[in-house]
Each structure stands twice: as structure tokens, then as C-alpha cells.
Amino acid sequence: MKIAVVGATGLVGGEILKVLAERNFPVSELIPVASERSVGKQVEFKGKPYTVVSFEDAIAAKPAIAIFSAGGSTSLALAPKFAEAGIIVVDNSSAWRMDPTKKLVVPEVNADTLTPEDKIIANPNCSTIQMVVALKPLHDRYKIKRVVVSTYQSVTGTGKAAVDQLFAERAGNTDVAKVYPHPIDLNVLPHIDVFLDNGYTKEEMKMVNETKKIMGDDSIQVTATTVRIPTIGGHSEAVNVEFENEFELSEIVAILSNTEGVIVQDDPANKIYPMPLTAHGKDEVFVGRLRRDESQPKTLNMWIVADNLRKGAATNAVQIAEYLLKHNLVEAEPVTA
Numbered sequence: 001m002k003i004a005v006v007g008a009t010g011l012v013g014g015e016i017l018k019v020l021a022e023r024n025f026p027v028s029e030l031i032p033v034a035s036e037r038s039v040g041k042q043v044e045f046k047g048k049p050y051t052v053v054s055f056e057d058a059i060a061a062k063p064a065i066a067i068f069s070a071g072g073s074t075s076l077a078l079a080p081k082f083a084e085a086g087i088i089v090v091d092n093s094s095a096w097r098m099d100p101t102k103k104l105v106v107p108e109v110n111a112d113t114l115t116p117e118d119k120i121i122a123n124p125n126c127s128t129i130q131m132v133v134a135l136k137p138l139h140d141r142y143k144i145k146r147v148v149v150s151t152y153q154s155v156t157g158t159g160k161a162a163v164d165q166l167f168a169e170r171a172g173n174t175d176v177a178k179v180y181p182h183p184i185d186l187n188v189l190p191h192i193d194v195f196l197d198n199g200y201t202k203e204e205m206k207m208v209n210e211t212k213k214i215m216g217d218d219s220i221q222v223t224a225t226t227v228r229i230p231t232i233g234g235h236s237e238a239v240n241v242e243f244e245n246e247f248e249l250s251e252i253v254a255i256l257s258n259t260e261g262v263i264v265q266d267d268p269a270n271k272i273y274p275m276p277l278t279a280h281g282k283d284e285v286f287v288g289r290l291r292r293d294e295s296q297p298k299t300l301n302m303w304i305v306a307d308n309l310r311k312g313a314a315t316n317a318v319q320i321a322e323y324l325l326k327h328n329l330v331e332a333e334p335v336t337a
């Protein structure tokens, strides 16, 4: 299958190339796309160099799927052009997520909603993906009433320039482009994406709205505080979940241990719990610190960590492509190389 990766020179794009290779996705031809300034540059896929082309050349090459990670405005401008040419777009930006005509998909949760008519498919926000993977099986069993989440998010969530800012600050170099309004090294910023009229940030409202859409249940109440911290391995979340129904902690552990894509790391006596350092580079969602909220009934506290560039972006997008292929929702050409 011919695959285009739009944003191939970026952090998420680079991870998409790695994940496609690692999971042995049947790529017959890779078409890397980036902005005009990168056309002619090379990216590596399976040990071979590939030349970055313009979006016009990519559309002319007629890939079956284009995985986008090139920002919201690029996606708004280019995804319809790809879709009109019959190319299925899986988009990592926030451009299409809340469009009622577009599916917002986490394969473990709602890939069964996909149909052959879906030409632009949205990949959710990274913090939301890792949370819903862990919450869905618990919602199915106990029905979630309310979620209170606080995040501790990696600078890799902002892209390459943010990683450069963190390491430049750490090296004492002030001559670097600033993507954050304050220093990030040795700091914590309670500010991700722009502030909205209701006092929340856009990232916080993404967690509220996307959770309801992916879980297919508007009755779930969600409130979020999203925070940037100087780490690179992944996003962490303290999640407080109130259920309609009573639960046994041992049953929660059993359910999560048997959930596809989830790994329970919950052994406080041996200091075992999820951390960005250990989640880095992994595709799974790690869950630990499972304990009853002793301040109110039917309520659980949990700690959820995942690599935002993997399950929060690249892995989820490639899993959507795998689902399309497996369920004959995309035409695959014969593999020629």
C-alpha cells in the first residue's frame, strides 16, 4: 500500500515512520511530505533515504492513505484535497476532531464506528487517547459519572522547537526560539494551548469534549487541568473517576490487566508505578497507583502514563490504518517493492 506521511520531518512524523516500520505495515511506497522549505530533504524509512515531496506531488502519486501530522491549519487546507482525490486521511491535528461529520477514533475504544464513507478520520488529542484507553473498560463495567484529571505533559507534545528550548535552557543557552511564554526547565506551566473565555485552556476543553465523543456518551462529566512539565518521555495524568456503580479494587486491577493496550504497573511496596522515563518509546498505556478515593463513595484514583508521540499520536494513527486495511475499508494496491 502506498502511504503518504504529511509532516514527515516533524517529531510525530518521525515517530510515524518508525511505527510503520516496526509494525511491518505493508508499505509498497512511502511518500514523505513536509512544508515547501523541506522539499528535497531526506527522511529515513527502514534504513533507506526517501526524498520529501510537495503535497501536489504526493496527491499525484495517489497513495491509499495519508497520515497527517503537520498542524491544524495545514490539515484544514490540505486534508480535503487529499480526500477529494480518493486518499483516506488520518489526521493528528485538532482540525477535524469535533466536526460532527468526522469520526474521532481510538482503535481499542471505537474503531467499529468506521465505515467506507469516512475519508478524513481524526486522531484524538494525546492526553485524551491515553485516558480513554484506560477508562473505556471501566465505563463499560461500572458506568462513569465524572472524571477529574490533572496532567503532567511532556515538552515533546509541543513539537521539535519545544524540545530545543528545554535543552537550550538546560545548557544555559538563551539564544533559542521560545515556544513557551516562560522558561520550561526547572518550571511547571499550567498552560497548554490558548486560554478560552471560560478560563480553561483549549487543551483542557479538548479533554472534556473529546472524551465524550470517543466514548459515545455525553453524560460523562469531565473537568481537566493540563500542565506542561520539563520531561520528554510522555504524558502523565492523575485521574479521579466517580462511577454510578460500586466496584472492587481487585476487579478493577483484573479488568485493566486484561485490557488490550494497557499494562498495569501497580506495586507500591516495590516502588513500581508508571513513569515517563519507562513509558518512553512504548506503544502501551501504563496504569498504576490504583486506590479508592476515601473522600467519597464509588470513586477511584489512578495514575496513567503513555508516550504522547507513540500511543498519543503515531501508534494510534498507524493502528487506525491497520484497522482500515484489516476490515477492507481501504483499497490496497499490490505490493510492488
Ligand SMILES: NC(=O)c1ccc[n+]([C@@H]2O[C@H](COP(=O)([O-])OP(=O)(O)OC[C@H]3O[C@@H](n4cnc5c(N)ncnc54)[C@H](OP(=O)(O)O)[C@@H]3O)[C@@H](O)[C@H]2O)c1
Residues within 6 Å of the ligand: 006, 007, 008, 009, 010, 011, 012, 013, 033, 034, 035, 036, 037, 038, 068, 069, 070, 071, 072, 074, 092, 093, 094, 124, 125, 126, 156, 157, 158, 159, 160, 161, 308, 309, 312, 313
Ligand atoms: N507532539 C505530540 O505529542 C502530538 C500528539 C498528537 C498530535 N500532535 C499533532 O501533530 C502535529 C505535528 O506535531 P509535531 O509535534 O510533530 O510538530 P513539529 O515537530 O513541529 O513538526 C511539524 C511538521 O509539520 C510540517 N509542516 C508544517 N507546515 C507544513 C505545510 N504547510 N505543509 C506540509 N507540512 C508542513 C513540518 O514540516 P517542516 O519540517 O518542513 O517545517 C513538520 O514536518 C500537530 O498538529 C500536533 O498538534 C502532536
